[in-house]
Amino acid sequence: MSEQRTDSIFKDVLSGEILESALDFERFLHENELNLAGNAITYDGIPIAYMHVDGGKDYPSPWTIWSDGDYSHEHEDVAVDDHIKEIAWANANICADCGSGCAPGKTKTIFGKELNNICSASMAFHVPNADTLRCIKKLLEMRKIVIAELLD
Numbered sequence: 769m770s771e772q773r774t775d776s777i778f779k780d781v782l783s784g785e786i787l788e789s790a791l792d793f794e795r796f797l798h799e800n801e802l803n804l805a806g807n808a809i810t811y812d813g814i815p816i817a818y819m820h821v822d823g824g825k826d827y828p829s830p831w832t833i834w835s836d837g838d839y840s841h842e843h844e845d846v847a848v849d850d851h852i853k854e855i856a857w858a859n860a861n862i863c864a865d866c867g868s869g870c871a872p873g874k875t876k877t878i879f880g881k882e883l884n885n886i887c888s889a890s891m892a893f894h895v896p897n898a899d900t901l902r903c904i905k906k907l908l909e910m911r912k913i914v915i916a917e918l919l920d
Contacts, residue, residue, distance in 0.1 A: 777821050778790040778791060778794065778821060778831075781821060781822060781830050781831070782821075782830060782831060785897070785898070786831070786895060786897065788898075789896065789897060789898045789901055790821075790831060792898070792901070793896075793901050793904075793905075796901075796905055796908075797809065800908070800909070800912065801912075802816070802908060802912070804819065807819055807820055809833075809908065811911070811912045811915050811916075812915060812916075812919060814915050815836060816836055816837060816908060816911035816912065816915065817833055817834060817835050817836050817837075817904075817907070817908060817911070818833070818834040818836065818889065819831075819832070819833045819834075820832045820833075820834075828892070828894060829894035829895050830895060831894075831895050831896070832892060832893065832894050832895075833892075833893045833896060833904055834861065834889035834891065834892050834893075835861075835889060835890050835891040835892075835893075835904070835907050835911075836889055836890070836911070837890065837907070837910070837911045837914070839856065839877075839878045839879055839890060839891075839907065839910065840876070840877040840878065840879075840880075845913055846906055846909045846910045846913065848879065848906055848910075852902065852903045852906050853878075853879040853880075853881075855899065855900055855902075855903040856878055856879055856891055856903055856907070857878060857879070857881055857883070859891045859892060859893050859900070859903075860878060860883050860886055860890065860891055861886060861887040861889050861890060861891050861892040862885050862886065862887065863885050863886065863887045864887070866887075868887070868888055868889075869888070870887050870888040872885060873885030873886050873887055874886055874888070876890055878890060878891070891907070
């Protein structure tokens with residue numbers, strides 16, 4: 769990751785299996801030409817997700833990833849199984865009137881399921897484990913393809 773290295777941040781605030789998952793996630797970002805610019809995970813300079821790592825135990829969590837984008841359907845180039853969909857739905861980000869301007873939330877369709885009161889960041893993954901990161905990686909792959917198509 770050219771803009772910011774996360775491994776030192778991860779090593780300062782995470783441990784054990786979660787740290788190993790985080791370091792694997794960092795490798796994934798690098799291998800897929802995704803960068804970290806501040807809290808934004810970007811592709812070609814365009815934010816596709818947001819990540820917060822600080823070790824805090826309160827809000828939002830020691831490590832949180834928020835998705836950004838429309839997941840109303842699968843992208844034909846990214847295989848998404850039912851387990852990935854279940855993880856996405858379980859992590860739907862219900863609007864909590866945080867001041868980002870989306871209150872009281874919107875109705876969004878995520879992988880064919882209509883959900884109500886969803887924040888502008890469709891999903892929030894708090895301290896993601898390896899299984900949850902598999903879902904996040906699929907979401908990022910989908911967003912990267914959509915952005916690449918828009919830039920062509």
